[in-house]
Amino acid sequence: MILTVTLNTALDITYHVPSLRPHASHRVSEVTERPGGKGVNVARVLAALGHEVTVTGFAGGTTGRVLRDRLTEVPGVLDALVPVSGATRRTIAVVDGRGGTTQLNEPGPVIGHAEWSAFQEVYDDLLASASAVALCGSLPPGVPVGAYAGLARTARAAGVPVLLDTSGAALRRGVAGRPDVLKPNAEELAELTGSHEPLRATQDARRRGAGTVVASLGAQGVLAVTPEGRWRAAPPAHLHGNPTGAGDSLVAGLLAGLVEHLPWPDRLTRAVALSAATVLSPVAGEFDRTAYEELLGRVAVTAEANAA
Amino acid sequence: MILTVTLNTALDITYHVPSLRPHASHRVSEVTERPGGKGVNVARVLAALGHEVTVTGFAGGTTGRVLRDRLTEVPGVLDALVPVSGATRRTIAVVDGRGGTTQLNEPGPVIGHAEWSAFQEVYDDLLASASAVALCGSLPPGVPVGAYAGLARTARAAGVPVLLDTSGAALRRGVAGRPDVLKPNAEELAELTGSHEPLRATQDARRRGAGTVVASLGAQGVLAVTPEGRWRAAPPAHLHGNPTGAGDSLVAGLLAGLVEHLPWPDRLTRAVALSAATVLSPVAGEFDRTAYEELLGRVAVTAEANAA
Numbered sequence: 001m002i003l004t005v006t007l008n009t010a011l012d013i014t015y016h017v018p019s020l021r022p023h024a025s026h027r028v029s030e031v032t033e034r035p036g037g038k039g040v041n042v043a044r045v046l047a048a049l050g051h052e053v054t055v056t057g058f059a060g061g062t063t064g065r066v067l068r069d070r071l072t073e074v075p076g077v078l079d080a081l082v083p084v085s086g087a088t089r090r091t092i093a094v095v096d097g098r099g100g101t102t103q104l105n106e107p108g109p110v111i112g113h114a115e116w117s118a119f120q121e122v123y124d125d126l127l128a129s130a131s132a133v134a135l136c137g138s139l140p141p142g143v144p145v146g147a148y149a150g151l152a153r154t155a156r157a158a159g160v161p162v163l164l165d166t167s168g169a170a171l172r173r174g175v176a177g178r179p180d181v182l183k184p185n186a187e188e189l190a191e192l193t194g195s196h197e198p199l200r201a202t203q204d205a206r207r208r209g210a211g212t213v214v215a216s217l218g219a220q221g222v223l224a225v226t227p228e229g230r231w232r233a234a235p236p237a238h239l240h241g242n243p244t245g246a247g248d249s250l251v252a253g254l255l256a257g258l259v260e261h262l263p264w265p266d267r268l269t270r271a272v273a274l275s276a277a278t279v280l281s282p283v284a285g286e287f288d289r290t291a292y293e294e295l296l297g298r299v300a301v302t303a304e305a306n307a308a
Numbered sequence: 309m310i311l312t313v314t315l316n317t318a319l320d321i322t323y324h325v326p327s328l329r330p331h332a333s334h335r336v337s338e339v340t341e342r343p344g345g346k347g348v349n350v351a352r353v354l355a356a357l358g359h360e361v362t363v364t365g366f367a368g369g370t371t372g373r374v375l376r377d378r379l380t381e382v383p384g385v386l387d388a389l390v391p392v393s394g395a396t397r398r399t400i401a402v403v404d405g406r407g408g409t410t411q412l413n414e415p416g417p418v419i420g421h422a423e424w425s426a427f428q429e430v431y432d433d434l435l436a437s438a439s440a441v442a443l444c445g446s447l448p449p450g451v452p453v454g455a456y457a458g459l460a461r462t463a464r465a466a467g468v469p470v471l472l473d474t475s476g477a478a479l480r481r482g483v484a485g486r487p488d489v490l491k492p493n494a495e496e497l498a499e500l501t502g503s504h505e506p507l508r509a510t511q512d513a514r515r516r517g518a519g520t521v522v523a524s525l526g527a528q529g530v531l532a533v534t535p536e537g538r539w540r541a542a543p544p545a546h547l548h549g550n551p552t553g554a555g556d557s558l559v560a561g562l563l564a565g566l567v568e569h570l571p572w573p574d575r576l577t578r579a580v581a582l583s584a585a586t587v588l589s590p591v592a593g594e595f596d597r598t599a600y601e602e603l604l605g606r607v608a609v610t611a612e613a614n615a616a
Contacts, residue, residue, distance in 0.1 A: 015412055020330045022404070025411040066370050092400060094412065096330070103333035104323055104402065 001078070002046055002255055003130040003160075005123065005151065006039030006057035008108045008140040009081065011067050014093045014284065020102050034285075035067045035074070036091060038165060038248050039136035041285055045252035045274065047076030048287070051259070054078040054130070056122055058140065060109055061087025080126055082119045086110055089140075093244070093284070101244065101284075111142035123151060127158040131259045134163045134251055135179070139170045152177030161258055164210070165251050167191070175209045181258070182210035183251055189215050198223050199230075199304070214268070216250055218243070221272050223304070226264050230304035233268035235276035235295060245285030249278040265301045272299045309386070310354055310563055311438040311468075313431065313459065314347030314365035316416045316448040317389065319375050322401045322592065328410050342593075343375045343382070344399060346473060346556050347444035349593055353560035353582065355384030356595070359567070362386040362438070364430055366448065368417055369395025388434055390427045394418055397448075401552070401592070409552065409592075419450035431459060435466040439567045442471045442559055443487070447478050456482030464488075469566055472518070473559050475499070483517045489566070490518035491559055497523050506531050507538075507612070522576070524558055526551070529580050531612070534572050538612035541576035543584035543603060553593030557586040573609045580607045 016030040043053040059067055059081040067088055071079045086109020094102040111119075127133065133155050135148050144150075148170055155162040156178065164171070164179035167188045175182060175192070182205055184192060192208070195201040198215055202225045205213045212226040221234030253274040257267030276299075277292035278285065324338040343352075351361040367375055367389040375396055379387045394417020402410040419427075435441065441463050443456050452458075456478055463470040464486065472479070472487035475496045483490060483500070490513055492500060500516070503509040506523055510533045513521045520534040529542030561582040565575025584607075585600035586593065 015414075017412070020410075022328045022330070022410050023408040026413065028412055028414050031414050062370055062374050092412075100331040102328075102330050104325070104336055104400075105334065106323075106336050106339050 001052040001054050001130060002043075002259060003054050003056065003126050003133040004039035004043045004046075005133065005135045006037035006055060006137055007111075007119075007143055007147065008089065008138045009035070009037035009040055009057050009059055009064070009067060010089050010091045010105075010108075011063045012036030012091050012093065012285075014095060016095050018097045020094050020096050033066070033070070035070045037137055038251070039134060040071070041245055041248035042134055042136060042252045042255070043077050044074055045249050045287060046256060047074060048289075049252065049256055050076070051256060052076060052078070054080050054126060056080040056082065056119070056126055058082055058084045058109070058111060058115065058119065059088050060084035063090055064088035080122060082115065082122050084109055084111060084115045095284075099242070101242070108138070108140035111140050116143055124154060124158075127155055127160050130160050132161045132163070132255050134165065134255055135174070136165045136248075136251065138166065138168075145169050146173045146176075148174030148179075149177030152179045156180075163251060163255060163258075165247070175205065178209045178211070180211040181254060182206075182213045183216065183247070183254065184213070185216045185247060186218065214250075214254060214271070216247055216275070221299070222250070222268060224264060224268055228264055231265055231268055231301050232304055233265070233272045233299055233301045235272055236298040236300070239276055239279045241279040241281070242284050243279050246275045246278045248285070249287055250275040268301055269296060269299045309360040309362050309438060310351075310567060311362050311364065311434050311441040312347035312351045312354075313441065313443045314345035314363060314445055315419075315427075315451055315455070316397065316446045317343070317345035317348055317365050317367055317372070317375060318397050318399045318413075318416075319371045320344030320399050320401065320593075322403060324403050326405045328402050328404050341374070341378070343378045345445055346559070347442060348379070349553055349556035350442055350444060350560045350563070351385050352382055352593075353557050353595060354564060355382060356597075357560065357564055358384070359564060360384060360386070362388050362434060364388040364390065364427070364434055366390055366392045366417070366419060366423065366427065367396050368392035371398055372396035388430060390423065390430050392417055392419060392423045403592075407550070409550070416446070416448035419448050424451055432462060432466075435463055435468050438468050440469045440471070440563050442473065442563055443482070444473045444556075444559065446474065453477050454481045454484075456487075457485030460485030460487045471559060471563060471566075473555070483513065486517045486519070488519040489562060490514075490521045491524065491555070491562065492521070493524045493555060494526065522558075522562060522579070524555055524583070529607070530558070530576060532572060532576055536572055539573055539576055539609050540612055541573070541580045541607055541609045543580055544606040544608070547584055547587045549587040549589070550592050551587050554583045554586045556593070557595055558583040576609055577604060577607045
């Protein structure tokens with residue numbers, strides 16, 4: 001199975017309003033609620049592709065109970081979340097009539113020492129049967145900032161390939177754990193390396209410890225710097241839609257390609273097609289299967305010359 | 309005991325953010341959660357004043373369970389909420405650094421026929437031991453728009469004085485049930501009567517069926533048209549603070565004065581002092597007890613000449 005780690009899981013709530021005006025009162029016309037956090041989203045996409053997935057991380061409080069209840073309704077996803085005394089955070093996405101989204105994210109529960117230790121034991125046990133592991137998203141308060149570096153090292157010691165998708169200090173410190181794959185977006189890459197030039201920044205990120213860096217560049221697709229070569233992979237033309245979850249679908253595509261031992265160009269094709277099919281889906285964070293299959297034939301992968 | 313009815317109870321969530329910007333992502337720095345809905349807020353204030361209060365209405369789902377759990381922590385308030393299959397709504401108040409509040413209100417659960425019947429039975433039973441009843445707030449979907457008129461008639465038939473505090477169609481139809489006290493704000497009064505002139509509109513509202521109309525006019529205090537006379541009651545000068553819950557405190561003050569058989573000027577003094585002490589409180593919806601006691605001596609009540 002593929003293991004995804006979400007230390008800061010979330011109950012993702014979406015509100016629809018005609019238009020969001022600061023300091024006004026709004027009647028919400030439509031409410032949806034689903035289990036969230038990057039690793040949970042990645043797991044949902046992997047399961048939809050037919051992979052066995054286990055999710056771990058933390059869940060607690062009433063919101064954690066709702067999240068776990070909802071997770072049982074997702075076929076193919078196994079729940080190995082570790083209970084904590086604090087309450088799982090909520091995120092509120094307020095979608096207005098113009099298609100814009102205003103995001104409000106709660107901070108997440110404070111994780112105690114004993115809870116962090118309990119998680120590490122569960123993680124070690126799960127690695128024994130994992131074909132790959134993804135470390136995803138922000139760290140809740142109480143988890144050491146170097147957490148991802150430690151988890152990446154443990155995975156590598158167990159012979160399990162590890163992908164890291166996070167930001168800020170967790171990314172800066174996590175890359176030192178030498179993850180096999182790093183998946184930053186343009187902003188995270190710039191924050192990590194200080195460079196806004198994608199190729200230079202991607203190479204720099206790789207020198208900091210990652211085996212491969214796959215930088216997601218939004219509508220332009222991805223730039224991958226791997227031990228086997230460098231590629232750019234781009235979706236056809238410009239896609240109109242909701243980019244929520246596109247990065248998580250990209251990670252799911254990379255993991256699926258990894259466990260199926262696809263060559264890099266094929267992995268990137270799959271990842272970019274999944275990501276684009278997520279932008280095109282009418283439901284935020286889901287991918288449109290028909291669009292995905294059609295896009296597989298339309299992603300352009302080009303080898304990048306050795307330079308810089 | 310005093311009975312408060314909240315058909316559309318809510319789990320009130322408050323988020324603090326430095327500044328709310330549409331289409332941006334925000335980290336919430338502080339989250340608070342408490343049982344809400346107008347009648348629940350009224351009950352909290354009455355209990356703090358030393359009155360025995362019972363709350364009824366509907367509660368359901370995970371949010372309803374959290375609301376009822378929290379209600380057990382409020383001393384002096386008895387929970388007689390009727391369970392429903394739908395989930396109690398959440399309301400989100402996003403408070404920004406400038407003290408402005410952006411409100412997002414979920415619509416509330418759809419109430420079934422059997423649930424509405426079950427509530428009416430519980431309500432009838434509770435009236436037997438009630439000294440006064442307050443019908444508060446919006447109607448959830450599924451409850452007939454004339455609900456408050458029926459509940460007011462039942463209360464009057466049982467000899468229990470009834471106060472109505474609602475808006476829109478629920479107010480327009482509810483006033484036909486001849487509540488003893490109607491507590492509209494300026495906007496509700498204008499919507500009900502078509503007049504923006506407070507005295508004229510208050511008198512008109514009374515002619516529509518209410519025994520007494522106490523119109524809340526924000527910073528200017530209240531205008532009361534009663535069978536015993538007309539009064540204006542105003543807090544001293546201009547108060548700076550958060551008006552959230554000021555209307556609910558006003559209702560609590562009117563009910564407390566009613567069951568203690570205070571003369572109207574004293575009831576109005578108490579209600580206006582409570583309302584002003586709620587504006588001054590650092591916690592939204594709570595009243596500042598020291599400010600309340602001090603304000604009791606500073607509310608100006610003036611008899612209004614018979615005219616128009």
